[in-house]
Structure formats: C-alpha cells, structure tokens
Amino acid sequence: MSEHCIVIGASHAAAQLVSSLRQEGWEGKISIVGDEPYLPYHRPPLSKAFFVGEKTEEDLLIRSADFYTKNKVDLLLGSRVTRIDRDAKKIILEDDVEVPYTKLVLTTGARVRKIPFVGSELAGVFYMRDLNDVKQTHKFTGPGKSAVIIGGGYIGLETAASLRKIGMNVTVIEAMSRVLQRVTAPEVSAFYTRIHTEEGVDIRTEAGVDAITGEQHVEGVRLADGSTIPADLVIIGVGVLPNVELAETAGLTVDNGIVVDEFATTNDSDIFAAGDCSNHYNPIYKRQLRLESVQNATDQAKIAAKAICGKPEVYRALPWFWSDQYDLKLQIAGLSQGFDQVVIRGDSEQGRSFAAFYFSEGNLIAVDAINRPKEFMMCKRALTAGQSADPLKLADESIEIKDAFN
Amino acid sequence: MPLIIYKSHDGNTQEVHAETGTSIMQAAVDNGIDGILGECGGCCSCATCHCYIDPAWVSKVSPADSTETDMLDCVLEPQETSRLSCQVIITDEMDGIIIAMPESQY
Numbered sequence A: 001m002s003e004h005c006i007v008i009g010a011s012h013a014a015a016q017l018v019s020s021l022r023q024e025g026w027e028g029k030i031s032i033v034g035d036e037p038y039l040p041y042h043r044p045p046l047s048k049a050f051f052v053g054e055k056t057e058e059d060l061l062i063r064s065a066d067f068y069t070k071n072k073v074d075l076l077l078g079s080r081v082t083r084i085d086r087d088a089k090k091i092i093l094e095d096d097v098e099v100p101y102t103k104l105v106l107t108t109g110a111r112v113r114k115i116p117f118v119g120s121e122l123a124g125v126f127y128m129r130d131l132n133d134v135k136q137t138h139k140f141t142g143p144g145k146s147a148v149i150i151g152g153g154y155i156g157l158e159t160a161a162s163l164r165k166i167g168m169n170v171t172v173i174e175a176m177s178r179v180l181q182r183v184t185a186p187e188v189s190a191f192y193t194r195i196h197t198e199e200g201v202d203i204r205t206e207a208g209v210d211a212i213t214g215e216q217h218v219e220g221v222r223l224a225d226g227s228t229i230p231a232d233l234v235i236i237g238v239g240v241l242p243n244v245e246l247a248e249t250a251g252l253t254v255d256n257g258i259v260v261d262e263f264a265t266t267n268d269s270d271i272f273a274a275g276d277c278s279n280h281y282n283p284i285y286k287r288q289l290r291l292e293s294v295q296n297a298t299d300q301a302k303i304a305a306k307a308i309c310g311k312p313e314v315y316r317a318l319p320w321f322w323s324d325q326y327d328l329k330l331q332i333a334g335l336s337q338g339f340d341q342v343v344i345r346g347d348s349e350q351g352r353s354f355a356a357f358y359f360s361e362g363n364l365i366a367v368d369a370i371n372r373p374k375e376f377m378m379c380k381r382a383l384t385a386g387q388s389a390d391p392l393k394l395a396d397e398s399i400e401i402k403d404a405f406n
Numbered sequence B: 001m002p003l004i005i006y007k008s009h010d011g012n013t014q015e016v017h018a019e020t021g022t023s024i025m026q027a028a029v030d031n032g033i034d035g036i037l038g039e040c041g042g043c044c045s046c047a048t049c050h051c052y053i054d055p056a057w058v059s060k061v062s063p064a065d066s067t068e069t070d071m072l073d074c075v076l077e078p079q080e081t082s083r084l085s086c087q088v089i090i091t092d093e094m095d096g097i098i099i100a101m102p103e104s105q106y
Ligand SMILES: Cc1cc2nc3c(=O)[nH]c(=O)nc-3n(C[C@H](O)[C@H](O)[C@H](O)COP(=O)(O)OP(=O)(O)OC[C@H]3O[C@@H](n4cnc5c(N)ncnc54)[C@H](O)[C@@H]3O)c2cc1C
Pocket: A008, A009, A010, A011, A012, A013, A014, A033, A034, A035, A036, A043, A044, A045, A046, A047, A079, A080, A081, A082, A107, A108, A109, A110, A111, A128, A129, A130, A155, A243, A246, A274, A275, A276, A277, A291, A292, A293, A294, A295, A297, A320, A321, A322, A323, A324
C-alpha cells in the first residue's frame, strides 16, 4: 500500500506537522481530520484580539487555505474520528467510513473541564476553547452589560481584560486565595489583582459558586455566601482535560495525556502524538510534562514529523508562553513549578513593568516578564543553554540585564 | 502581489508572491518556509520570526517599535538590519525585497 499519514485534530500541532512532513521529504499522502469546521486557526487570540474585534476570522488562520492545496494536504473538516483500528491500520469516522493509514498522528489537543453547576445550561453561559464558543459570546456582550468569569487563570483574566475593553462590568470569581495561584508567585498574582482592580474588574478570591441563576437566559451567579452577582454573560474557565479517549480505547499508553517518548512516538511505532494531548519527558526539567501551549504544539509536531520521515531527533525544547492583558505583555520562559526563591526586577507594586525570576536550589528555572522583552529573551536563551543567573544582579536595575547572566 | 525573496542561512532562495497587508512572517508560514517559525502568530511575543532585511531594502520598511527593538537586542546573532518579520507589513514598494534568515530561531 502507498504511504498515507493521517493527522487527527486540526489545530496548532497539525498545521506545523504537515508543513514539517513536506519539508522533511514525506512524499506520501497526507490527510488532516478535524471535528471543528475550520482550517487550523490560532487559538490564543480567541480571548484577546479576536474577542474584542481587532482580528477577523481570516486573521486567525495559521496558514492560508492555499498552503494545504499547494502541499497536497487533504482536509476532512467537521469530521470526527471515533475509533482507531491498530490491527487493520485504519481510522473509523463518525459516519462509519474507514480510512487506512501507514502513519498516524494524534494532535487531538484538550477540551475544557466542565463543571455541572446548577444553571450551566442557560443561554449566555460559555466555556472558552473553540472559535464557535467565542463567536456565540458576541451576542451577549456590549457596553454596560455585566459578565461574570468563573476561574482566575490566564484565560479568565485575559477575557476579563477584553470585556473591560468593550465596556462591560466584570467580576472574576476564583476559588483559591489568589488568581493564577497554580502558575505564578504571590508577587505576580498580587500584581495582576492590582491591575485588574485599577482597570475596574471586581476580583473575588476564595469564592465558591453555588449556582448560575436565570430562567432561560443567565441572570446572575449565586455565590456560596448567598450573595448574587448579576450577569448577562458567564464564562467558565477552570482548566482543560487532554483528549486521550481515542488513544486509550486503541490500547495506547495514557497517563495524564498520551504517553510518547523523546521522538513523539507512542507505544505503537506507527502512531505519534504532539501538543496539548501528549505527555512527554522534558530533558531540561528532567520530568514528565503535559503542556498546554502553542510552543509545545509546534515544536513537538516538528519532532513527530522528523520521526515519521526516518530522521529522528530528540525533543528538547524550553517551554515558553505568553499572555496579553490590557497594555501588559506577559512573556514566560521556563517552568516555575517547584521554585524556592523569587527575585523581582523592577517595581511590581506600583509600576506596569517588571520581571519575576524563579530559582530552585540556586538555579534559574523560569521568568515571568511583564513588559520586559529583554528579560524574557535573555532568560529564554540562558535556560535553553542550561545557564543560570546571579540573583543579586538580577534584582539590581542599575546592572544591565545582559550582565546578570553567567 | 509583491515578490518576496527568502534566503536561508546556507544561501538557498525561495521566491514567493505575497498579498500586500500581510506580514513577511505570515507569507513565509503560508508558503512553508521553515527558516521563520512565527510561534506567537505575530503578536511580537516570541522572536521566532527573526530575519535580516537586505540593506538595499531597509528604507522601504517601516521602523521597529520599542518592544521589537528590545527583543531584537537579545536575539541570537543580531545584525544591523535585524527585524521581527511579523512586524514588517508587505507593501507594493517591497516588490523584490530580499529577506535573509538566521540559522536558528532559538
Ligand atoms: C482562549 C485561549 C487562549 C490561549 N492563549 C494562549 C497563549 O496566549 N499562549 C499559548 O502558548 N497558548 C495559549 N492557549 C493554548 C493553546 O491554544 C493550545 O496549547 C494549543 O491550541 C494546542 O494545540 P493542539 O494542536 O495541541 O490542540 P488543540 O488546539 O486543542 O486542537 C485539537 C483539535 O483536535 C480536535 N479533535 C479532538 N479529538 C478529535 C477527534 N476524535 N476527531 C477529530 N478531531 C478531534 C479538537 O476539536 C481540536 O480542534 C490558549 C488557549 C485558549 C483556549
């Protein structure tokens, strides 16, 4: 049979994968099967520039439609894969159509974690993951209207900033004692709380949701303390779950994501996985990771393409991430989990620009850089090269950032 | 549609006709030119779209803002005509522009 590489899921990882496959010399057939009815699009602007109308649907496309035609990539969009038959080497679609493969890549990503709040089925209640979700929220937005966001993570806070930009009253409800608790140092959480408060967002921490209220349309969110916050729009952003069911039923190893080796290969040597759905070993941090970032989707897809083309290369990339809120450009290099020391460069208590450097046992492990592109870039380079920095010099703004790295 | 000539670090060139109004990064990504990555999609957050504008063409290109300048200050192998290609929007005047790419974006 002639070679056919099928990619399941049509998003960041898939868009990179097919491009890399052609670059690495794959001459066989390539198909992408995706259940969303769109060409692979950039997800990050959904809560940012697209949400406020600064980007159009067309601007969201990762690659133009032309790209897929030129590279002979068949797109089967709006179509869901229901099963993988590894013995017969074929995938089975929703309508029972069977398609044979010689190589298979799972870029099935993640889906939102749903919490069965009373009232979560009311009109005006949304999760934030897909273009379809966001397009529908537009019916419920408008100056002077009220929105409640459940969950104070990056996506929740970005959405809060976007809603303020279009003149809505915004409340953020966070169950933990501070926003971004799982991902940043207290100094950074305090900074974002201050900025959002200054921008007019009401942030409630240690607040539990009792129910979403309303008849047909959402009218409010009732908290555990009995108070109700009026709402025309509720957005729930409490994390995601990897889409692993397809892999699991096919007998692939799954453990908080589809487990792959350093070549993005699963326990079936003809099946690969990349992006949000994968669980892999990171040699820089020396541990298993399941990341949710464009960087990981793109970089791991390249590794999978190389392996498929018989040019295996070890996946060794530094995780990085960004988040835009108001005029604040946050750039994160590395992973801060497990830090035992934080060094602040700049004024996080009054200003709008600083960097928080994270250390573990004296070694630099990550930076959160807010309106500090140089700090981000230097730290990203140093971490990639396995270098550290001098905490005292980092904290001292009279010393050039470049001179703080050794 | 202006002609953009992408030159890889080992001297290979690829010619692409691109729409005016799109960026040098987007035109590269749409045409599978792998010397430019564009991971952040053009929001000036990643610097994986670093390129060198051919000196003869610099005057046709609008200048970098402060965020871009700060990022460029810290890229690998910066040169005088370094730019983040997502911030360079293609105009009719750029017909024939030569864009050189670094060996690596990391
Ligand atoms: C609002 C928002 C803002 C974000 N902001 C940032 C940011 O600023 N920076 C950043 O780095 N990351 C950000 N992210 C995360 C980033 O978008 C993800 O990490 C990225 O999309 C992962 O890409 P992926 O290709 O692995 O999977 P996904 O983008 O999750 O795509 C997987 C696709 O596969 C489809 N699929 C799943 N199962 C099947 C099946 N059985 N058959 C067919 N299709 C299937 C899914 O429907 C989906 O379309 C953001 C995410 C969201 C939602």
